Amino acid sequence: MMPKSPRIWQLAERRYRLLGSRCTACGKTSVGPRNVCPACGSEDVETVQLPSTGTVYSYTVVHALPAERERYGPYIMAIVELEDGTRVTSEIVDCEPEDVKIGMPVELAFRVIGQESEEGIIYYGYKFRPLVFRKTN
């Protein structure tokens, strides 16, 4: 279900820029905003930029579509493991379903996620696509 309009703005920046939470006590990172570290319970959690590249940890091609995506065709969903070990749930785009593999290098892509209605607010967020040029630091 798509969230109602005002709520989207609270999470927009994190979704636009793939910001994460990092515990300054134990180093645990996660994708959503958190006030308390899920690993150690510390309240010293900072907002950090998560890496924009990673590999596919697991994937599936979704054929039974949810109501919000009834107009879409089948799409690839994955858990991506970022370079620092943080995992995120994301769609994989610019990739044929038969080409996606566990371990495949991917990079961040900024895309439309959905729309409230024909003329409604458009939601943006991250998706990942196959990494074409590997970074050489």
Next chain:
Amino acid sequence: MRDVAVIGVGMTKFGERWDKQLRDLFVEAGNEALKDANMGRDEVQALFVGNFSAGSFVGQEHVAPLLSDYLSLKSKPAFRVESACASSAMAFNLACMAVASGTYDIVMVGGVEKMTDVSAPEATSVYAKAMDAEWESFFGLTLPAAFALIARRHFVQYGTKPEQLAMVSVKNHRNGSKNPLAQFQFEVTVERVLSSPIVSDPLHVLDCSPVTDGAAAVILCSAELARKYTDTPVYVLGFGVASDSMALHDRPDITTLGAVVKASRQAYRMAGIEPKDVDVAELHDSFTIAEIILYEDLGFCEKGKGGMMIQEGETEIGGRIPVNPSGGLKARGHPVGASGAAQIVEIVKQLRGEAGRRQVPGAEIGMTQSMGGTASTCAVHIFGRRKR
């Protein structure tokens, strides 16, 4: 804490019940449980009811007093518990503690869901609310897709095969064909499962539990009162409940359901038994891969050997640990909020020796295991024909 016992059970036919409303379904199950317990409705002191999402499915919230009203339980306290697919298992757990504590002597516990009024895509969207709405379902993850992600990792890490997943469906359909209350009373083959349409690969339609209407209810009382009502009380020997991260991506290894491991270890300890002592189990086979992982995480077999356990027939009726003689969520049907209670109904019938053509001979100890979402919630209960 006092010992508690189940003294009455009731359940509607599961399936597409277009002629029945949510309240009708629960009243039917509740009345049957009262009759089975030889009890008048005035003796019930409280109602605990599991329901996942009546608001989304039929536009009704606040269902506990509604159901109490239509059951004519008058002014008795009525509680609704929501833990996604584990709603009525969690309601049962609270009810156990309420009776064990001495707060109430006799309570009704049950669950209900009326799902078939919405379209399949709408149902998929409602299920997705059982996961993290902001960081999973917003991005397009559905509940079958989440279990597909788990299945693919299990294939890679342990060599589990799609054929082994299909065997879970074959077994549960075979059992369901012997259950007159099951939604699906027909058998399937491995070939038919693997050629059914893909829901979210590698999961096919016949790997997934269906959309179902139905209700189940039980009467629970203190052990000392039980024999006043029945010659065949079924005692609660132990229970365990645990939680896990809401999002699958926040777990170190998605092929292990941490809440299942923790809840089951608590339950075994409380009951004073080991996994091998379980004679019959009703497990949460919302997807075939789930049942295979549950064998492992409940300690029925080694980690990674769940696929072999189904392949070797160890969980068939007559096998080492029969699992889902009712047909499970797959064939009995999965009215989300009612499934936990329906598992308890089946185990009580099994331990009483009243399960007909699907009876596990001589079952003394039974287990129910129910989980919500991607097992962010898990509740395990252990039952016995004799007190602890």
